[in-house]
Amino acid sequence: MAGVVDVPQQIQTDAKIVVKAITSVFHLKKTRTEPAREFIALKEINLEVKKGEFLVLVGPSGCGKSTLLDILTGLAQPTSGAVYIDGNKVTGPALDRGIVLQGYALFPWRTVRQNVEFGLEIKKVPKRERRAISDNFIHLVGLDGFADRFPHELSGGMKQRVAIARALAYDPEVLLMDEPFAAVDAQTRESLQDELLRIWEATGKTILFVTHSIEEAVFLGDRVAVLTPNPGTLREIVKIDLPRPRHNSDTRSSAEFGWIRRKIWELLQNAPHESRHHLNAVPVAEAISPTASL
Amino acid sequence: MAERRSGIDYYGVAVLLILWELAPRLGWIDSQFFPAPSAIFAEGAKLWADGTLVLHITVSLKRTFLGLLGATALAVPLGFVLGGWFPRFTRFLSPLLNLFGQINAFSLFPLFVLFFGIGELAKFSIIFWSCLWPILFTTIAGVQGVEPLFIKLARSMGGGRGALLVKVLIPGALPSIFTGVRIGATVAFLMLIAAEMIGASSGLGWLVHNSSVNYIIPRLYLAALLIALLGTMLNYSLHWLENHLIHWKTS
Ligand SMILES: Nc1ncnc2c1ncn2[C@@H]1O[C@H](COP(=O)(O)OP(=O)(O)OP(=O)(O)O)[C@@H](O)[C@H]1O
Ligand SMILES: [Mg+2]
Numbered sequence: 001m002a003g004v005v006d007v008p009q010q011i012q013t014d015a016k017i018v019v020k021a022i023t024s025v026f027h028l029k030k031t032r033t034e035p036a037r038e039f040i041a042l043k044e045i046n047l048e049v050k051k052g053e054f055l056v057l058v059g060p061s062g063c064g065k066s067t068l069l070d071i072l073t074g075l076a077q078p079t080s081g082a083v084y085i086d087g088n089k090v091t092g093p094a095l096d097r098g099i100v101l102q103g104y105a106l107f108p109w110r111t112v113r114q115n116v117e118f119g120l121e122i123k124k125v126p127k128r129e130r131r132a133i134s135d136n137f138i139h140l141v142g143l144d145g146f147a148d149r150f151p152h153e154l155s156g157g158m159k160q161r162v163a164i165a166r167a168l169a170y171d172p173e174v175l176l177m178d179e180p181f182a183a184v185d186a187q188t189r190e191s192l193q194d195e196l197l198r199i200w201e202a203t204g205k206t207i208l209f210v211t212h213s214i215e216e217a218v219f220l221g222d223r224v225a226v227l228t229p230n231p232g233t234l235r236e237i238v239k240i241d242l243p244r245p246r247h248n249s250d251t252r253s254s255a256e257f258g259w260i261r262r263k264i265w266e267l268l269q270n271a272p273h274e275s276r277h278h279l280n281a282v283p284v285a286e287a288i289s290p291t292a293s294l
Numbered sequence: 295m296a297e298r299r300s301g302i303d304y305y306g307v308a309v310l311l312i313l314w315e316l317a318p319r320l321g322w323i324d325s326q327f328f329p330a331p332s333a334i335f336a337e338g339a340k341l342w343a344d345g346t347l348v349l350h351i352t353v354s355l356k357r358t359f360l361g362l363l364g365a366t367a368l369a370v371p372l373g374f375v376l377g378g379w380f381p382r383f384t385r386f387l388s389p390l391l392n393l394f395g396q397i398n399a400f401s402l403f404p405l406f407v408l409f410f411g412i413g414e415l416a417k418f419s420i421i422f423w424s425c426l427w428p429i430l431f432t433t434i435a436g437v438q439g440v441e442p443l444f445i446k447l448a449r450s451m452g453g454g455r456g457a458l459l460v461k462v463l464i465p466g467a468l469p470s471i472f473t474g475v476r477i478g479a480t481v482a483f484l485m486l487i488a489a490e491m492i493g494a495s496s497g498l499g500w501l502v503h504n505s506s507v508n509y510i511i512p513r514l515y516l517a518a519l520l521i522a523l524l525g526t527m528l529n530y531s532l533h534w535l536e537n538h539l540i541h542w543k544t545s
Contacts, residue, residue: 073450075450105444109540110542
């Protein structure tokens with residue numbers, strides 16, 4: 001198996017996050033209809049995120065966005081390549097990165113406050129301090145008065161806010177967000193976007209935000225990284241020069257917004273021919289690969 | 295909803311009781327075999343006064359709780375270890391476990407008596423065996439059914455095995471475990487009564503058996519009614535406990 005390629009433990013860099021030549025291959029088990037084969041979810045991804053930057057990853061379903069985020073979190077190991085935070089190689093999960101998962105994943109047996117304090121408990125922050133911190137973040141996401149509610153008593157938008165507060169509460173420098181607003185209605189989504197920008201400006205976090213909405217990507221990001229599937233490759237990084245602070249009401253109506261959106265849409269439409277080739281080529285290659293007999 | 299559940303039709307019960315009281319008195323049925331409620335009640339008052347009733351009830355309840363407690367104490371940790379740490383081994387083992395779960399404790403009663411004598415230990419074993427399997431199965435199912443996102447999240451925050459167990463797996467599996475305990479308790483109580491009829495010198499099951507041997511028919515009815523009542527109460531109190539421990543479950 002590939003993967004035992006030498007990668008340095010540390011690198012010299014100014015960037016907050018460096019993604020270096022990440023490739024991720026899944027070994028699919030044999031099924032009744034198909035032999036065992038390899039599936040390349042991500043191929044040679046290179047990416048740098050500056051400190052305090054808001055970077056958005058956009059791409060169609062199945063292009064490996066969540067896989068990349070898992071690797072950044074330290075929950076999954078890449079087949080080859082490495083991720084560096086502040087120049088140090090990521091070897092596992094740590095509290096310097098906060099995550100908001102696809103789906104809220106709030107603990108139903110914990111109140112809003114207890115959910116927000118989860119990371120702090122793991123960090124063994126004393127109770128009094130925890131309380132002060134959770135009060136602060138519950139306020140930041142606009143949920144004052146809901147601290148003692150249970151998740152099943154909240155709306156989708158409120159749950160999403162709790163998930164964000166939970167990720168922020170233990171003060172990670174990097175916030176990794178996987179389609180956090182996918183499950184709420186359009187209006188709530190826009191207000192959550194406004195709110196996220198406000199929080200970002202207030203806290204100065206480095207944010208890596210995954211979405212498959214082009215609009216959302218353009219509205220939020222400093223830069224937008226466009227991924228294409230089969231295998232997941234980084235197509236291009238588009239710089240978004242829209243002025244800040246942005247607000248949903250006027251930013252979206254600007255001509256420039258429409259122009260950038262169009263550009264990203266085209267990038268996603270015209271996936272390079274090479275990737276289409278891959279679609280057909282993969283099974284053939286796998287059929288003769290040594291793992292096929294497994 | 296709780297209203298509904300406790301809403302047994304009291305009028306129906308009252309009418310039934312009146313009919314039952316009248317029937318033997320009017321000679322519709324033989325009071326020898328069908329004593330009137332008042333006779334049963336009188337018998338109850340008598341046994342209550344001399345303390346025997348309390349004794350038998352306490353003995354039966356104590357046996358049930360001890361067996362239930364013992365089974366829970368073994369099944370829950372075992373379920374966590376099997377379901378959480380050795381999922382593959384558990385899958386491999388599951389046909390065998392299912393087979394064990396199907397064995398009625400009574401078919402093993404002679405064995406228990408052989409090993410432990412006719413004393414308390416044999417009865418404890420019956421209850422222990424009957425409760426063990428449902429609790430073990432639901433614990434394994436509970437652990438394995440914990441939402442993977444929760445585990446992912448806890449791990450992403452650097453939570454170790456201990457934190458994962460205490461803060462995610464246990465609360466996540468609790469509802470399922472409780473179902474097992476409730477099923478176990480119900481089965482255990484039924485089993486106990488039967489065990490007491492076969493080999494015991496006290497307890498409600500023994501009271502039934504003893505009354506029938508000695509032809510004390512009102513006492514027989516009394517014991518049977520008490521068993522039904524206690525079984526129901528056991529079930530309700532476990533429901534109550536469940537609702538209070540797992541109040542966060544969406545209603
Ligand atoms: N554990 C796994 N085993 C095998 N294949 C996997 C595994 N996880 C993901 N994949 C595959 O890798 C590809 C990328 O998955 P991923 O979840 O990263 O996509 P995504 O871009 O996040 O999609 P979505 O927008 O739908 O969330 C998919 O084709 C998926 O089927
Ligand atoms: Mg995804």
